[in-house]
Amino acid sequence: DQQVKQNSPSLSVQEGRISILNCDYTNSMFDYFLWYKKYPAEGPTFLISISSIKDKNEDGRFTVFLNKSAKHLSLHIVPSQPGDSAVYFCAASMYSGGGADGLTFGKGTHLIIQP
Amino acid sequence: NAGVTQTPKFRILKIGQSMTLQCTQDMNHNYMYWYRQDPGMGLKLIYYSVGAGITDKGEVPNGYNVSRSTTEDFPLRLELAAPSQTSVYFCASSYTGDRTDTQYFGPGTRLTVL
Numbered sequence: 001d002q003q004v005k006q007n008s009p010s011l012s013v014q015e016g017r018i019s020i021l022n023c024d025y026t027n028s029m030f031d032y033f034l035w036y037k038k039y040p041a042e043g044p045t046f047l048i049s050i051s052s053i054k055d056k057n058e059d060g061r062f063t064v065f066l067n068k069s070a071k072h073l074s075l076h077i078v079p080s081q082p083g084d085s086a087v088y089f090c091a092a093s094m095y096s097g098g099g100a101d102g103l104t105f106g107k108g109t110h111l112i113i114q115p
Numbered sequence: 116n117a118g119v120t121q122t123p124k125f126r127i128l129k130i131g132q133s134m135t136l137q138c139t140q141d142m143n144h145n146y147m148y149w150y151r152q153d154p155g156m157g158l159k160l161i162y163y164s165v166g167a168g169i170t171d172k173g174e175v176p177n178g179y180n181v182s183r184s185t186t187e188d189f190p191l192r193l194e195l196a197a198p199s200q201t202s203v204y205f206c207a208s209s210y211t212g213d214r215t216d217t218q219y220f221g222p223g224t225r226l227t228v229l
Contacts (some may be wrong), residue, residue, distance in 0.1 A: 004157065009155075031214075032214045032215060036220075041221075041222065041223075042120070042222050043205050043207070043220030043221050043222050043223055044158070044205070044220045045216070045219075045220065046131055046217045046219075049215070051215070064228050076170035078218055089157060089158070091157075092199060093214035094214070095214065096212075099173075100146055100148070100163045100165060100212030101213060102163070102174070103158075103160070103214070103218065104157075105157030105158040105159070106157050107155060107157045108157060
């Protein structure tokens with residue numbers, strides 16, 4: 001059973017417009033959410049995160065919104081640039097009580113920025 | 116800093132063969148992780164380590180073994196390769212195991228078992 005869902009396998013957006021990537025989760029114990037970006041033949045790289053005590057976090061062109069009641073988060077990229085073409089993974093985590101707080105990943109959304 | 120490095124980049128194995136995937140980090144991170152990513156799926160945690168000599172299972176540990184003799188290295192061993200282990204394997208590291216601490220990923224090893 002998938003606990004983190006990215007229902008859009010791909011998204012095509014024109015350069016300069018806004019890209020909105022969506023993510024839903026089912027486990028109400030998750031309290032920290034992250035977005036990772038991945039280029040082909042490379043490992044994922046951290047992009048932005050948000051704690052469950054916030055509803056918005058902004059970093060330059062990237063903003064993540066969290067709607068806890070709907071168990072939904074979204075990543076907004078404004079304006080979209082050609083270098084943003086990549087696979088974006090949504091991930092969620094909770095306090096493990098010891099050891100490591102593992103990450104649960106969605107399947108990813110392939111964002112394609114059209115010139 | 117090279118960050119997290121993985122070798123080999125690609126490998127084809129026959130059923131029943133064994134191999135070790137190498138992972139090294141030069142950031143002096145305490146925590147290291149192994150993930151696998153199957154086609155069209157998200158990453159799943161195989162094993163992790165909280166420091167030299169200490170390892171623990173993740174979500175999908177069956178068919179794998181790990182060891183952590185130094186801070187820098189965290190090899191993943193496949194003893195009897197099976198087609199179900201065809202995947203891309205990513206190693207990652209972080210300074211702490213806290214969920215707010217960024218995990219840094221290596222470039223991955225693409226493994227095919229025929």
